[in-house]
Amino acid sequence: MLTLTTTDISLAQTHTDKLSAIDFLAQQLTQRGLVKADYVQGMKNREAQNSTYLGNGIAIPHGTTDTRHLVEKTGVAIAHFPNGIDWGEGNRVYLAIGIAAKSDEHLGILKQLTKVLSADGVEQALKNAKNEQEIIALLEGNTQLSINFDASQIQLDFPASDMVQMTAVAAGLLKNSGCASSELVADFVSQSPTHLGEGVWLACSSKGVSQSGMSFVTTANQCRYEQQDVRTLIGFAACNSAHHSQLKTITEMLGNGEIGKLNTLNVLQLLSMFGDSTPDESQPTDSSNSQTFTIKNAHGLHARPGAMLVACAKKFDAAIAVRNLDTDSQQVNAKSLMKVIALGVKHGHKLEFSADGHDAQAALEAIGQAIQSGLGEG
Structure with a gap:
């Protein structure tokens, strides 16, 4: 390190x-x-x-x-x-x-x-x-640039009967994710959320927050608060500007009269709308279109052979993901040089490529040939 x-x-x-x-x-x-x-x-x-x-x-x-x-x-x-x-x-x-x-x-x-x-x-x-x-x-990754929001911070169809339960769940999700302390939970429960329309509510707090995060809760019950329907509660823990992008999305939905759509979205749709994952990395790939290749380059995938590999992948329309089997890495976008290099590939490491699209098989064949030829290093 x-x-x-x-x-x-x-x-x-x-x-x-x-x-x-x-x-x-x-x-x-x-x-x-x-x-x-x-x-x-x-x-x-x-x-x-x-x-x-x-x-x-x-x-x-x-x-x-x-x-x-x-x-x-x-x-x-x-x-x-x-x-x-x-x-x-x-x-x-x-x-x-x-x-x-x-x-x-x-x-x-x-x-x-x-x-x-x-x-x-x-x-x-x-x-x-x-x-x-x-x-x-x-x-060193100590500056938060994107909001903390993943599937663990989404609770759909919770059997809540009132707003107190909704805010407690939303705050609990933020606390459990490490974004905030019990101080935020107490603040959420004691405050009055803002009604955005069509049963969608918003709660926000900066108390006890260590990382900006978002939670999303819907109720399976008929629930009302201040004579208004309660269907969805969005919670924000805010200590910096990392949540501004999500607030902008919500504001645009309000302006377009589309805020009610939030009541109908599933987990993947919410992550696509508010998360920081890129679509080409989250797309499912057909397991039949997967191949494993061994890196022959003496010094692994440093910048030059890495760039050659990425350039090869970019020639195809297919979504292409790659993971390093020797380090048990997560799949990353094979068309991103930064993420390919971040796999830390050394000589002899095995890379598993998965492709999805009309030219997926052709893409895997071309990648295999490029790796076999040494990715520009012979």
Whole structure:
């Protein structure tokens, strides 16, 4: 596990192009004794082979495999560009992470970094970061960027007979998810929720909240409160702005006269509407369209072969998911470079690909051929 410090980060950089930025990062790595001076050419050669842009305003310039002998010690140098820098192909970078790694340990660094950089809102948060501590908090996953909301925070058709029971259940779901303490439960039960119309109510509290979260409760009974029907209660635990997107969705439904639709949605529909999972990752795949391939690359799926794999997957319309059988990972979107690299794939690891769509079989065959050929590394 790489521990970031404020000395790893250079703020307010204003380089005009990515080669200038790479020169700066190489200089930082050299001055700190992580690499020898000639490592900079390896970083530029690597960039010429394939862009190190990952997405979400982040690039990870690093050397080629034949310049690893120039690495003295594993580490990183990070440059922050508040105004952004053109990284080619229309991509703008706000944070460049120069990596020095002696062997496969760089996969651990990439996995640590990319795992927390796939969430919505990262790019804007990096752009607006004011100090080293904010950047470290973002990279280490200590900054909440999306609301805490999953299936465990949804209770449909609860046999409630009054609003007190509804608010107690909504608050209990937030407490059990780790978003808040008993203080929020007491506040929910004692307050009067807001009626949004058509039996949909809203309760919100900031008391005892450690993470912003959302709960959703419907009742199976005929229930009334303040002479109005009660069918659905939405609960928010709020301590930051992570719930603003969900509030915006609710406001838009109100404006369009569609708030009553919330009374009819199932769990998957609610997660699709309010959760932070992307559709291409949550789609079910046909188990008959699954194949397992062994990675032959000596240094695993670092950025270059990872990019080749993703480029192959993107040629097809099918939804393609992949998981690392050797680490028992969850399925991720095979068309996302950040998430593929985050699997931490090393030489010999077995990847299981599942595809769903009219060209699913063709996609799996092409991926297998690309892996067999070495993903651009022979």
